[in-house]
Amino acid sequence: MLKAKLPELAPAGVAMAAPRWQDYVQLMKPRVMSLVVFTALTGLLAARVPVSPVLGFVAVLCIAIGAGASGALNMWYDADIDARMRRTQNRPVPSGRIQPGDALGLGVTLSILSVGMMVVAINLLAAALLAFTILFYAVVYTMWLKRSTPQNIVIGGLAGALPPVIGWAAATGTTPLNAWLLCAIIFLWTPPHFWALSLYTTGDYAKAGVPMMPVVRGAASTRRQILVYSLILVVAAVAPAFTGLGGALYLAVASIGGLIFVSLATILAFSHAGDVIEDQASGLYEVKTGVKSARNLFAYSIGYLFALFAALLIEALAHLPALTL
Amino acid sequence: MTSPNPFNESDEAAKARRLRSIAIAVALAGFVILVFLVTVTRMGGHVANAPHI
Numbered sequence: 001m002l003k004a005k006l007p008e009l010a011p012a013g014v015a016m017a018a019p020r021w022q023d024y025v026q027l028m029k030p031r032v033m034s035l036v037v038f039t040a041l042t043g044l045l046a047a048r049v050p051v052s053p054v055l056g057f058v059a060v061l062c063i064a065i066g067a068g069a070s071g072a073l074n075m076w077y078d079a080d081i082d083a084r085m086r087r088t089q090n091r092p093v094p095s096g097r098i099q100p101g102d103a104l105g106l107g108v109t110l111s112i113l114s115v116g117m118m119v120v121a122i123n124l125l126a127a128a129l130l131a132f133t134i135l136f137y138a139v140v141y142t143m144w145l146k147r148s149t150p151q152n153i154v155i156g157g158l159a160g161a162l163p164p165v166i167g168w169a170a171a172t173g174t175t176p177l178n179a180w181l182l183c184a185i186i187f188l189w190t191p192p193h194f195w196a197l198s199l200y201t202t203g204d205y206a207k208a209g210v211p212m213m214p215v216v217r218g219a220a221s222t223r224r225q226i227l228v229y230s231l232i233l234v235v236a237a238v239a240p241a242f243t244g245l246g247g248a249l250y251l252a253v254a255s256i257g258g259l260i261f262v263s264l265a266t267i268l269a270f271s272h273a274g275d276v277i278e279d280q281a282s283g284l285y286e287v288k289t290g291v292k293s294a295r296n297l298f299a300y301s302i303g304y305l306f307a308l309f310a311a312l313l314i315e316a317l318a319h320l321p322a323l324t325l
Numbered sequence: 326m327t328s329p330n331p332f333n334e335s336d337e338a339a340k341a342r343r344l345r346s347i348a349i350a351v352a353l354a355g356f357v358i359l360v361f362l363v364t365v366t367r368m369g370g371h372v373a374n375a376p377h378i
Contacts (some may be wrong), residue, residue, distance in 0.1 A: 018338035021348040054366045058359065121363040 023092040027075055027103055028068030036067040038161045043164030043182055045169040045316040046245060054211040058121045059170035065114040066130045070159065072107035073138040076100050084208040087201060107138070126170040133162045144236050150216040157190030178245040189235040189305050192226045192265060195300040199274035200291035219274030230265035233256030237308055246312060247320045254312040257304045264300055268293040
């Protein structure tokens with residue numbers, strides 16, 4: 001089926017399009033990778049133990065490459081879905097710039113390299129967690145959950161939530177409660193973030209046959225669930241200030257940021273965002289009448305997560321004390 | 326003598342292939358440097374005088 005979508009090889013003597021190195025970079029989902037690097041680095045530094053700069057860099061690099069490998073495996077397997085969605089149809093595999101086998105090869109090679117390097121240079125626990133994360137994203141989320149249940153991004157979100165735990169494990173060789181709190185924050189953040197996005201890309205997901213929550217349960221149910229997850233999220237996000245992880249800056253960011261998050265989720269819950277499924281215009285971030293509240297929450301959620309982890313990072317780098325409440 | 330265009334490809338394709346080759350070379354060189362630095366960091370200094378050698 002895939003082959004039918006890919007360009008045929010050019011006959012002898014006729015020039016054919018060649019993949020550019022940038023296509024291979026795109027295969028590794030650099031934007032997702034940057035978020036992974038940021039959260040992993042926060043986990044590594046929030047542990048507050050002395051780490052060799054070289055080994056710290058290698059640990060974060062391994063996590064980044066592992067994330068890139070997951071991205072390549074995801075693009076290999078999901079090429080049929082990506083080809084049907086406007087947001088993803090220009091990705092390297094569905095557009096024919098990279099052969100599916102090459103994407104698979106890159107994904108497998110980078111997985112082995114990143115986990116192997118983690119074993120040799122860092123420690124077994126961090127390597128095992130990295131291997132689990134790659135397998136969970138590529139196999140459990142991509143191959144199974146994504147096409148079978150509206151809970152796909154809820155459960156699959158674990159893969160995106162683990163990098164700070166891996167970073168912490170790389171620094172200390174252990175994964176205490178505070179490391180798992182960081183994981184819980186990203187895990188609980190994922191549903192409101194992606195469901196807000198899916199409320200204004202419902203048409204695309206329906207066309208591709210992906211059972212996203214608004215497609216299966218409807219927009220009203222999705223908006224309610226976003227609000228419930230948002231309430232749990234903001235409580236969990238304040239928790240590090242009471243467990244010896246976050247300081248005054250973190251508490252301020254989590255409190256004020258959480259209030260704004262819940263306000264936006266409440267506005268969305270009482271809106272009609274996603275009620276009318278329309279064929280989408282091309283821009284992912286394009287604001288359309290009726291879905292502005294969904295777009296606002298989606299955009300804000302990115303800044304909110306960034307601010308939480310940035311606060312922890314600043315406190316760790318500046319050696320600011322954690323709160324002792 | 327080597328043909329200037331052994332793969333019978335367009336200028337654009339040749340340029341893309343050359344840049345891919347450079348990217349692979351840079352990645353390989355980076356990997357070698359990384360392994361060297363990790364080795365030095367893990368083994369520490371004065372390896373020749375280490376008691377277990």
